[in-house]
Amino acid sequence: MPGLIQSIERSSAVLRLLADGPGRLRVKQIADALDLPKSTAQSILRTLTHIGFAEQDPRTARYRLGRALLDLSSTGLDANELRAHTLNWADALASRSGEEVYVGALRDGGVLVVHHVFRPDDSAQSMNTGRVVPAHATALGQVLLAYRVAAAEDVLAAGLMAYTRGTVTTRQALTRTLAVTRAQGWALSVEEWQAGRAGIAAPVRTFGGLVVGAIGISGPVERLCDTRRQARPALVEHVVAAGRAISRDLSGPQP
Numbered sequence: 275m276p277g278l279i280q281s282i283e284r285s286s287a288v289l290r291l292l293a294d295g296p297g298r299l300r301v302k303q304i305a306d307a308l309d310l311p312k313s314t315a316q317s318i319l320r321t322l323t324h325i326g327f328a329e330q331d332p333r334t335a336r337y338r339l340g341r342a343l344l345d346l347s348s349t350g351l352d353a354n355e356l357r358a359h360t361l362n363w364a365d366a367l368a369s370r371s372g373e374e375v376y377v378g379a380l381r382d383g384g385v386l387v388v389h390h391v392f393r394p395d396d397s398a399q400s401m402n403t404g405r406v407v408p409a410h411a412t413a414l415g416q417v418l419l420a421y422r423v424a425a426a427e428d429v430l431a432a433g434l435m436a437y438t439r440g441t442v443t444t445r446q447a448l449t450r451t452l453a454v455t456r457a458q459g460w461a462l463s464v465e466e467w468q469a470g471r472a473g474i475a476a477p478v479r480t481f482g483g484l485v486v487g488a489i490g491i492s493g494p495v496e497r498l499c500d501t502r503r504q505a506r507p508a509l510v511e512h513v514v515a516a517g518r519a520i521s522r523d524l525s526g527p528q529p
Contacts, residue, residue, distance in 0.1 A: 281318070284310065288318050289339065292328060298336030325481045353379060353388040356487045360478070360520050364391045364489065367516040371509055373491040373498070374399065377478075378414040380425050381406060383432055385415045385488075393493070410434050410448055411441050413463040413473035414488045419448075420455040421477060421485035440465040460514050462505045464495055472498040474505050476517030480524040489517050 287308050292299060305315035319337055322328035326342025360377045368375045368391040377389040384406040392399045409415030409429050419426040426448070434443045442448045455461040460476040467473075475490025490513055491498070499505055 284308070284314070285318050285322060288315070288322065289327060289343075292337060292339045298331055298334065298338045300336055304337070353386060356478070357388045359523050360389055360487070360489060363516045363520050363523075364389055367489065367491065367512055368392070368394050370512045371491050373493040373509075375489065375491055376402070376414055376473075376475075377487060377489045378407070378418070379487045380409065380415075380418050380422060383409065383425075383429055385409050385412060385418060387414075388487070408435065408437065408467060411437050411463065411467040413461040413475035413490050413492075416451055416455050416461040416463060417475045417477050417488040417490070418485065420452040420461070426452060437467045438465050438469050442466060460505075460510055460517075461490075462499075462510075464499060464503050470495060472505075474498060474509055474513050476514045477521075478517050478524065479521040486524070487520075489513065489520060 288304060291304055291307055301316050301319060302312060304310075304319070305312045308315065310318075319328055319330070323330055323337070323340065326340045328337050329340045330337050356379055357377065364375045364377055372394065374393040375389075375391040376387055378385040378387050380386075385408070387402050387405045387407065390402045392401075407415065409419055409425070419429060430445055430448065434441070434448060436443050442451055451461075460474065463473045463475075465471065471492060472495045473490050473492045475488045477485045478487040478489055480486050491509065495503065498509060
């Protein structure tokens with residue numbers, strides 16, 4: 275059958291073999307059982323271990339199924355892990371942009387703010403970590419929905435509440451917004467949730483490009499946008515660079 279990818283078939287066979295085995299297996303045992311060159315089996319196991327689908331005992335060098343398989347129904351990354359990986363990059367983004375920084379992840383149809391860095395100007399500000407904000411009306415949420423089709427459908431099914439006159443409230447408008455977000459790799463929200471404020475956000479990815487979070491800045495429209503209400507290029511560059519840096523950190527060294 276044309277179009278099949280042999281490496282995926284082999285990886286699936288390795289996982290099934292590990293699931294079937296009574297205990298940990300050596301590389302040679304796996305290679306012999308699947309009639310694979312030992313080097314091929316080793317490469318597959320190294321990759322599966324890298325993404326958490328397999329685990330190796332450092333004492334015996336034997337393999338078993340990894341705990342990440344238990345997380346297939348979710349991103350496999352909880353809020354605390356996402357926050358831990360973004361701390362330094364979020365601080366740097368706040369310093370470079372001069373704006374407050376938010377890191378968020380999808381949660382029950384909204385966006386959970388897992389980390390919030392204050393605007394670095396010593397002004398009075400309120401901590402928003404732990405707050406849930408609307409997905410369809412914020413840049414953070416639009417980035418997350420752009421890459422999570424099922425989540426976007428759930429949000430549409432629940433109805434798009436209007437927070438301002440600029441809030442996206444129709445399927446057609448949200449679909450168009452998400453398509454633009456995917457095409458450019460970042461989102462801009464202007465007075466969609468709060469009057470007078472705008473947000474710019476970019477995706478945070480883990481293994482294989484899976485989007486597990488978003489990082490962005492928020493501030494007055496006149497500071498984040500030009501006179502045409504377009505995002506200021508320098509700020510977009512800072513936000514996108516932060517998202518890419520965190521993504522590299524999450525993915526770790528490539529096998």
